[in-house]
Amino acid sequence: MRLLKFILINLFFFGLLKAPGLFLGKPIPASIVSMYMFFIVITVLLVMTITDKGAKGLFAPIAALVEDPSKALIRNIVFVIVPVVAAFVVYMQSNDAFAPPVELRSAHPAPPAMVKAYGKTFDLATLENPYRRLAKEGPVAFSALVREGGEVYFKNCVFCHGPKLDGRGHYANALDPLPMPFSGNDTIAQLQESYVFWRVVKGGPGLPREGGPSISSMPSWEASLTEEEVWKVILFIYDYTGNTPRSWK
Amino acid sequence: MALSNKRLSIIKVVFSLSFFAFLLAVYFFASGQPVVSAPVLGALDYPATHGVNRRLAVWMAAQMHLWFAAFVLAVPILVLILEFIGVIKKDKRYDRVACEFLRVSITAFSLTAITGALLLLSLIVFYPQLMKYLASIFGPTALFYALFFLFESATLYAYYYGWGRMSEGSLKWVHLLIGLGLNTAGTGLMFVANAWVTFMMTPAGVDVSGVFNGNLWEAVNNHLWSPMNLHRFIANIAYGGSIVGAYAAYRYLSAANEKERAHYDWMGYTSSLIAIGALLPLPFAGYWLTAEIYSYSQQMGITLMGGVFAWLFIVQAVLIGALFLAANYYLWCGFGRGSYGERYLGYVKYIAFVIAICFLVWFTPHTLILTPTEARALGGQYHPYLGPLGLMPAKNTAVNIMLLFTFLSFLLYRRSHRTPTVAWAAYGKAAQAGLFTAAVINITFLGVYYGYFTNTLYKVASSVPQVATTLFVIVACLVIEAFMHRGAERTEFRWGRMPGRSQYALLLIAVSFTWLMGLMGFVRSAIRQHWHVYGVMRDASAEAFTPSIAYAAKVVSIGTIIFMSIIVFIFWLSSAGREASDE
Numbered sequence: 001m002r003l004l005k006f007i008l009i010n011l012f013f014f015g016l017l018k019a020p021g022l023f024l025g026k027p028i029p030a031s032i033v034s035m036y037m038f039f040i041v042i043t044v045l046l047v048m049t050i051t052d053k054g055a056k057g058l059f060a061p062i063a064a065l066v067e068d069p070s071k072a073l074i075r076n077i078v079f080v081i082v083p084v085v086a087a088f089v090v091y092m093q094s095n096d097a098f099a100p101p102v103e104l105r106s107a108h109p110a111p112p113a114m115v116k117a118y119g120k121t122f123d124l125a126t127l128e129n130p131y132r133r134l135a136k137e138g139p140v141a142f143s144a145l146v147r148e149g150g151e152v153y154f155k156n157c158v159f160c161h162g163p164k165l166d167g168r169g170h171y172a173n174a175l176d177p178l179p180m181p182f183s184g185n186d187t188i189a190q191l192q193e194s195y196v197f198w199r200v201v202k203g204g205p206g207l208p209r210e211g212g213p214s215i216s217s218m219p220s221w222e223a224s225l226t227e228e229e230v231w232k233v234i235l236f237i238y239d240y241t242g243n244t245p246r247s248w249k
Numbered sequence: 250m251a252l253s254n255k256r257l258s259i260i261k262v263v264f265s266l267s268f269f270a271f272l273l274a275v276y277f278f279a280s281g282q283p284v285v286s287a288p289v290l291g292a293l294d295y296p297a298t299h300g301v302n303r304r305l306a307v308w309m310a311a312q313m314h315l316w317f318a319a320f321v322l323a324v325p326i327l328v329l330i331l332e333f334i335g336v337i338k339k340d341k342r343y344d345r346v347a348c349e350f351l352r353v354s355i356t357a358f359s360l361t362a363i364t365g366a367l368l369l370l371s372l373i374v375f376y377p378q379l380m381k382y383l384a385s386i387f388g389p390t391a392l393f394y395a396l397f398f399l400f401e402s403a404t405l406y407a408y409y410y411g412w413g414r415m416s417e418g419s420l421k422w423v424h425l426l427i428g429l430g431l432n433t434a435g436t437g438l439m440f441v442a443n444a445w446v447t448f449m450m451t452p453a454g455v456d457v458s459g460v461f462n463g464n465l466w467e468a469v470n471n472h473l474w475s476p477m478n479l480h481r482f483i484a485n486i487a488y489g490g491s492i493v494g495a496y497a498a499y500r501y502l503s504a505a506n507e508k509e510r511a512h513y514d515w516m517g518y519t520s521s522l523i524a525i526g527a528l529l530p531l532p533f534a535g536y537w538l539t540a541e542i543y544s545y546s547q548q549m550g551i552t553l554m555g556g557v558f559a560w561l562f563i564v565q566a567v568l569i570g571a572l573f574l575a576a577n578y579y580l581w582c583g584f585g586r587g588s589y590g591e592r593y594l595g596y597v598k599y600i601a602f603v604i605a606i607c608f609l610v611w612f613t614p615h616t617l618i619l620t621p622t623e624a625r626a627l628g629g630q631y632h633p634y635l636g637p638l639g640l641m642p643a644k645n646t647a648v649n650i651m652l653l654f655t656f657l658s659f660l661l662y663r664r665s666h667r668t669p670t671v672a673w674a675a676y677g678k679a680a681q682a683g684l685f686t687a688a689v690i691n692i693t694f695l696g697v698y699y700g701y702f703t704n705t706l707y708k709v710a711s712s713v714p715q716v717a718t719t720l721f722v723i724v725a726c727l728v729i730e731a732f733m734h735r736g737a738e739r740t741e742f743r744w745g746r747m748p749g750r751s752q753y754a755l756l757l758i759a760v761s762f763t764w765l766m767g768l769m770g771f772v773r774s775a776i777r778q779h780w781h782v783y784g785v786m787r788d789a790s791a792e793a794f795t796p797s798i799a800y801a802a803k804v805v806s807i808g809t810i811i812f813m814s815i816i817v818f819i820f821w822l823s824s825a826g827r828e829a830s831d832e
Contacts, residue, residue: 025626027627029619029623029627029632031617039570050578050594052748106557107616108616110548110549110551110557111551124547177624178628185640190555195551210556
């Protein structure tokens with residue numbers, strides 16, 4: 001009974017992890033499901049083996065299967081089925097080898113220490129948005145700059161990143177991976193403005209290897225936008241989404 | 250005869266420690282000439298190694314040295330605490346176990362010195378220019394290092410061999426004082442070495458081209474020195490406790506009789522309690538260290554947790570998960586030691602559920618490993634539901650709640666052998682339950698509101714009240730518990746009745762700690778990437794690339810196996826030595 005309970009509890013959690021994929025079309029990746037399930041199985045196993053009685057009850061059917069002479073027939077059947085199932089799993093996995101490999105792409109990889117652009121070298125550790133201080137010192141001028149940044153955005157970025165800055169522009173569905181959303185609090189809210197400056201100026205081609213430079217469709221805007229326009233558009237995307245740049249001050 | 254053998258071995262220890270200290274001091278003084286700036290290196294500045302992978306050699310030597318050093322720095326701290334408790338409680342068991350702890354670590358002292366000498370040698374041979382540059386700045390600190398080493402060796406000798414002679418009266422206090430001296434010297438040693446290591450990550454006291462401004466204190470007290478000192482100090486205590494716990498488990502499993510089993514059961518419990526006690530504040534010290542890395546350089550910070558090493562942090566979370574689960578399992582099994590333990594068994598599944606959920610949150614990555622089909626379905630690298638769990642506020646919330654529930658396991662364990670008899674016991678328990686509930690609500694609110702609905706500055710700052718809440722509840726519940734159990738109806742713990750599988754939990758804790766230290770040590774060092782001294786002195790050797798995660802994991806895993814094998818050998822030596830002296 002305890003063994004059955006053990007199996008059922010684990011199956012319940014497995015079903016729970018599969019549900020978002022089956023019912024909402026947003027699957028929890030297999031890599032995460034295996035990590036979660038590993039931990040869940042171990043936790044259930046530990047809880048069920050705290051006492052000697054519990055441990056004995058859990059493993060009794062397995063011990064009986066292996067040791068009880070009267071269960072020779074079922075033992076032989078199980079001993080055939082287990083390797084066959086294992087072989088089937090291996091076969092299925094090797095069959096998957098024809099599919100493209102899984103991706104470990106870092107959407108926000110570490111930036112370089114220095115960036116060369118517009119005939120200058122920028123130190124990303126100390127680089128700040130020159131207009132940011134106006135948010136406090138000159139709110140009217142700041143609003144004007146944000147508006148100018150908005151114009152830059154709607155002339156250049158909107159096609160991919162979308163009118164709501166949610167990464168769902170007209171061209172978005174033609175791109176893989178999809179363009180980054182700026183709304184929400186897990187993209188630009190996590191980054192310093194100097195990081196965003198680097199990403200806009202250098203685009204996909206400027207990404208390090210871990211960021212998959214060949215995968216990203218983001219162009220390098222260095223040749224199309226001026227330095228000032230880049231800073232203004234950065235002001236706009238933070239302002240529009242209600243995010244604040246990462247800062248240590 | 251036995252005594253002279255012991256003396257001989259301790260002389261060997263003292264000799265090897267002193268030899269290492271001498272070597273280091275000589276090297277630093279000899280090469281500590283002022284340099285104009287950090288040298289710009291070329292491939293020819295690194296001596297040919299003829300088939301030896303220089304980075305691997307230094308890596309392994311450093312790792313082994315750090316593992317042994319952590320162990321030998323930690324054990325005297327545990328020993329001093331236990332000896333002190335023994336004196337206050339007038340309980341000879343603490344004294345006996347403290348002395349046994351120290352004996353276990355004695356062999357490790359000489360191995361620390363040997364691996365330290367190996368590390369120094371490999372650094373001088375393989376990276377002479379780097380050592381020359383560091384010596385030009387830190388030369389004078391080598392003198393402190395050597396002095397601390399000599400003082401540590403001398404106090405260790407006096408502490409260990411004075412145990413029997415200074416066991417009573419005022420001499421016992423002198424003995425405790427020697428122990429304090431030993432620990433002060435050991436901690437001082439670590440602080441000096443930490444200054445060199447942290448300088449390489451966050452150099453201070455030098456300009457952009459590496460020219461030293463002459464202010465040595467500025468170089469020592471660089472950005473990461475204090476957080477690293479604190480993190481390593483706490484971690485060493487936890488690590489030492491876990492290794493001694495593993496020793497107790499080893500002896501418990503091989504115990505020949507009930508008396509021995511009871512003794513090692515108690516030893517395992519005491520040491521694991523210290524290990525887990527030190528583990529509780531460790532995530533907070535780690536958080537401070539990481540926040541300082543981020544604030545010094547976003548490149549290092551993102552490389553650490555958002556970039557190439559992010560997945561090693563997931564591995565770290567899994568290992569810490571295993572560690573906490575093992576610790577809880579050990580406590581749950583311990584319910585059987587007390588007469589009233591059975592009444593708390595029903596709570597275990599709920600505690601386990603909360604802890605498991607917390608760990609699932611803790612090791613949920615932000616950037617996922619996706620198959621092309623999954624990537625298409627999700628439309629990006631971030632999951633719409635799991636994405637927020639990949640950020641630090643979720644992890645801070647999870648770790649605080651998990652710590653609270655681990656503490657709850659401990660509270661129930663302590664109640665497994667006693668029942669309060671005070672009239673207000675029901676109110677006391679209600680107050681504790683209220684505190685727990687309020688704490689969980691407060692921690693969740695702080696994590697969710699400040700983590701996701703305000704800017705990053707508040708997000709980082711909100712972790713402080715979260716920690717304060719956890720610590721406050723732990724202390725408050727302990728105070729209530731202490732008053733509530735005054736004059737309680739109690740039975741003795743039945744030591745030696747733990748199931749064998751609980752001892753494997755202790756072994757798992759030690760292995761997890763070792764592995765964790767190796768993996769995270771690599772990450773900390775590797776975020777410098779192609780710099781010897783970050784932003785100041787570039788590494789131009791052929792090995793200046795960042796190895797793949799798989800390669801790093803393999804190196805650390807092999808190191809862990811080697812180290813744990815040596816530790817098991819030390820355990821065997823220690824028990825063999827004890828049997829010989831008993832005979």
